[in-house]
Amino acid sequence: MLKAERVQYILDKLQSLYPETPIPLDHSDPYTLLVAVLLSAQCTDERVNQVTPALFALADNARDMARQDVDKIQQIIRPCGLSPQKAKAIKRLSEILVEDYDGEVPQDMEALEQLPGVGHKTASVVMSQAFGEPAFPVDTHIHRLAQRWGLTSGKSVVQTERDLKRLFPRDAWNRLHLQIIYYGREFCTARGCDGRVCEICRTCYPDRKHPKKTRKA
CATH class of the missing domain: 1.10.1670.10 (Helix-hairpin-Helix base-excision DNA repair enzymes (C-terminal))
Structure with a gap:
């Protein structure tokens, strides 16, 4: 062939x-998808979906998440692995979204890749699944x-x-x-x-x- x-x-x-082709990670908007994809690094989608309800009950947008203590975020996401790094990244990227993008997730690959904890793959997932951009x-x-x-x-x-x-x-x-x-x-x-x-x-x-x-x- x-x-x-x-x-x-x-x-x-x-x-x-x-x-x-439903998206495997539970989310409600670009921000919650971004966080869920970040958490999925070296972790199964099933585990992420078990963890995110508690995390998003704490904060489901950049402004609220930026106000949270890193230790509180880490305690919730611990089952996903790499929780110290992921918790710091979630808090800092939330702060950056508030400071630079009025709390919104930018619809721009390069801008996404500059966020803490967000590499090319994560940015591509957000661009394709949150914004419908070909990736x-x-x-x-x-x-x-x-x-x-x-x-x-x-x-x-x-x-x-x-x-x-x-x-x-x-x-x-x-x-x-x-x-x-x-x-x-x-x-x-x-x-x-x-x-x-x-x-x-x-x-x-x-x-x-x-x-x-x-x-x-």
């Missing part, structure tokens, strides 16, 4: 499996599957993002990034598939004899 054929097959297959956030699932499906060499997440943006139509990026995550969690997991087990891997590479070794993000 040629790469162009793999790309079309993957698009069609994922659309048939996941015609709806292709690459997490560990996407990085792994893109290699298994022959869409990138996976030397880095930066390259994986660049390759996927080049291969897939711009208007599919926001939907597709979630569809790949869903598929990776359900069918093509790190331990459940080695590049020869799930339907997409078998279809794209029916003659693959050995496990596909993937580069870590």
Whole structure:
């Protein structure tokens, strides 16, 4: 199967499996999404969704969060891991939003990336899921599957993002990034598939004899 054929097959297959793509992190607006995505670093979405109700009951906007004590934030988010760093980042980014953006989350990739605790992936998620701007956030699932499906060499997440943006139509990026995550969690997991087990891997590479070794993000 040629790469162009793999790309079309993957698009069609994922659309048939996941015609709806709800955002896995519970949120009510760009600010609560930003905080939830920050908390999801090295933590499952399920755990974040268990923690954020208490956090957002304390403060669900930048102005209220900026007034909170770091220790109080940390106590709530402790189950998410890395709580000292995340608590400081949440408080400081909230202060910056109040000081520089009237308490609102900027609809600008570069401005988002300048916020404490917010890297390129987090900013991309907010731009795509909160503002509907085309972006292709690459997490560990996407990085792994893109290699298994022959869409990138996976030397880095930066390259994986660049390759996927080049291969897939711009208007599919926001939907597709979630569809790949869903598929990776359900069918093509790190331990459940080695590049020869799930339907997409078998279809794209029916003659693959050995496990596909993937580069870590």
